[in-house]
Amino acid sequence: MNESKIxxxxxxxxxxxxxxxxxxxxxxxxxxxxxQCIREIPDLQYVIHSPVIKTSEKARLFEELFRASxxxxxxxxxxxxxxxxxxxxxxxxxxxxxxxxxxxxxxxPAEVVTVVPLDESLRQSVFRFISRKFKTxxxxxxxxxxxxxxxxxxxxxxxxxxxxxxxxxxxxxxxxINSQSS
Numbered sequence: 001m002n003e004s005k006i007x008x009x010x011x012x013x014x015x016x017x018x019x020x021x022x023x024x025x026x027x028x029x030x031x032x033x034x035x036q037c038i039r040e041i042p043d044l045q046y047v048i049h050s051p052v053i054k055t056s057e058k059a060r061l062f063e064e065l066f067r068a069s070x071x072x073x074x075x076x077x078x079x080x081x082x083x084x085x086x087x088x089x090x091x092x093x094x095x096x097x098x099x100x101x102x103x104x105x106x107x108x109p110a111e112v113v114t115v116v117p118l119d120e121s122l123r124q125s126v127f128r129f130i131s132r133k134f135k136t137x138x139x140x141x142x143x144x145x146x147x148x149x150x151x152x153x154x155x156x157x158x159x160x161x162x163x164x165x166x167x168x169x170x171x172x173x174x175x176x177i178n179s180q181s182s
Contacts, residue, residue, distance in 0.1 A: 004092065006086060006089050006092075007089045007092030007093045007095070007096050008096050010081060010086065010089065010093045011092075011093045011094075011095075011096035011097040011099075011100060012096075012100070014027070014031075014077050014093070014097055015097055015100045015101070015104075017073065017077070018073065019104075021073060023071060023073060024101065024104065026071050027071060027073060027074055027097075028097075028098070028101050030066075030069070030070045030071055030074040031074070031094045031097045031098060031101075032094075032098065033066075033069065033070075034066070034070075034074070034078075034090065034094050035091060035094035035095060035098065037065075038090055038091045038094065039091065044065075047061060048087045048088060048090060049088055055082050055083065055085060055087075058082050058087060059078075059079050059082045059083075062075070062078050062079070062082065063075065063079075066078070078090070081093065102139065105137070106136055106137055107136070107137045107138070107139050108130070108134055108136040108137065108138055108139070108156060108157060109138075109139045109141065109156075109157075110130050110138050110139065110140050110141070110154065110155065110156040111140075111141045111142070111143060111154070111155045111156075112126055112140065112141075112142055112143075112152055112153070112154050112155075113142075113143045113144070113145050113148065113152060113153040113154075113155075113164075114142070114143075114144060114145075114148065114151075114152045115144065115145070115146055115148050115149065115150055115151075116144065117142065117144055118142060123140070123142070126140065126154070127140050130154075130156055133156075134156060134157075138156075147166055148164040148165065148166050148167075149164065149165040149166045149169070150164070150165035151163045151164040151165045151166075151167075151168070152164060153167075
């Protein structure tokens with residue numbers, strides 16, 4: 001079974017449990033913190049991926065690290081993941097759980113890639129455009145890519161709008177080459 005299927009299966013199980021228990025918001029905070037710690041703490045990454053450290057030691061470490069701040073459901077879930085030796089999927093499980101939370105809250109993730117960072121007025125314009133077009137709340141992520149030369153690329157769900165100058169130049173080049181060979 002590939003990583004994404006495993007992560008999705010566990011995330012859906014945790015999400016269903018949290019929803020049934022009426023604990024979505026509490027578990028969302030736990031999972032956000034867990035995901036942040038996994039991404040940002042190299043020692044935790046080492047522990048998760050180490051084949052030398054026993055599962056019982058990993059469970060004890062997670063218990064000590066998160067007992068004070070995590071709900072018992074979250075701690076039990078992490079223990080379950082560890083008992084099944086799926087700890088390497090914790091980041092993927094966390095990421096997909098948060099994706100399910102956004103969908104539950106009606107939040108659509110979007111990404112805009114530009115040559116230079118957006119100023120506040122342009123950011124708000126993009127935000128309003130996406131909100132109106134998709135009739136949803138938007139979580140806007142921004143990225144900068146100088147290779148675009150100018151323009152932007154906007155991704156919302158499966159839709160991509162490529163209005164970059166680099167892309168337009170490639171299309172012109174392609175058209176010129178094809179017209180010469182005809």
